[in-house]
Amino acid sequence: MSDNFGFDFNNDGKVSFEESYLTYHIERETISNNKYSSSADTRSNSLHTGTGVPHSGGSTPHYTSNAVTNVKINKPQEDDNDFFKELKKIGIVVLLIIIGIVAIVLICQRIEKQIAYDKVIDRIERGEYFYAVCDLNNLSFTDLNKVYYKDLDLLKNYCQGMDCYSREDYIMATEYLLKCYGAKWTHDELRSPNDVLLEIEPLKNEQIAENHRRYEEEERIRQENWNKNGAPCVGMKESEITKTSIGRYSKTGGNYEGSKKCNLYYWFNSKGEQIYSVRCCEGKVIQVWDDRDDPRSFKVKSTKSYYNSSSKSSSNDDDYNVKDYYSAEDFYDDHYDDFFDYYDAEDYYEEHGGF
Secondary structure, eight states: OSSSSSTTTOOOSOOOOOHHHHHHHHHHHHHHHHHHHHHHHHTTOOSSSSSSSOTTTTSSSSSSHHHHHHHHHHHHHHHHHHHHHHHHHHHHHHHHHHHHHHHHHHHHHHHHHHHHHHHHHHHHHTTEEEEEEEEHHHHHHHOOTSSSSSSHHHHHHHHHHHHHTTTHHHHHHHHHHGGGGGGGOOOOOOHHHHHHHHHHHHHHHHHHHHHHHHHHHHHHHHHHHHHSSSSSOOOOOOOGGGGSSTOOEEEEEEEEEETTEEEEEEOOOTTSSEEEEEEEEEEEEEEEOOSSSOOBBBOOOOOOTTTTTOOOGGGGGGGSOGGOOSHHHHHHHHHHSSSSSSHHHHHHHHHOOOO
């Protein structure tokens, strides 16, 4: 370097203006680079990444470019970490929002069910037991696993028992309330089923005694009617119809009352005329036809066992020529006025040699 400011680049012993200008800018750039390199070296803790000790003078140190390079490599990693941190924060916020929504839904459901349950209790307090049972059934359908409601069955039996009690059916009321006896009762606003049972007990016993008295009275009236009429009457046991004054029936048949099989019994006089008939179902007389004052004639010309149970008739006594008919149905269609019903015609047809 010459006495003038700057480097003698062409070694001619002089520093020209251009060389002085160029020297100034080189030294300025070098000072700036040295400051940036010092901060980079402090972070990396390594000054010897290149050829060793930095040069003096105006030349650029060798470690400067390496330090700058390290800083450029670390920046993307820091950006990635920041991105994942932000993503994690967003995920936590979304999860908390979902948990909050679920909690709100469950709370709303619980409030709704509690309101419905309270309405049922209000109905019971007002004595609307029938409607309370309907509401309890609806609550059962909405909580089949009994998560919200634990005592629906207990309340249903209680309501049914109290409903019978209000209708003075003390026997059935006792039957329902006994299902609540001894159970844990948590409704202080309602009467305890145990207390109601104690109140009903004497009333139930009186009702049982009254029912028994009514039954005996009905039996007495039935017996009087039997003795007065001397014939089977409605309500009589089927097994007793042969013990009356008109004797044993002459013929039997059958039909149906819905899906129930019924038995028909007929009594005839010596002329073959019907004087009495009864219809029995499930072991009791349910209908009676008394024709003793006006016997029903079936145009039978002679007394036959068909109408009189004393003996069997012979196929030679056939007044209708049943052999001319292919079936009992055809025979009955032509002579339905002469027989009480189809079964009578069918029996006649078969007894006289029908197909």
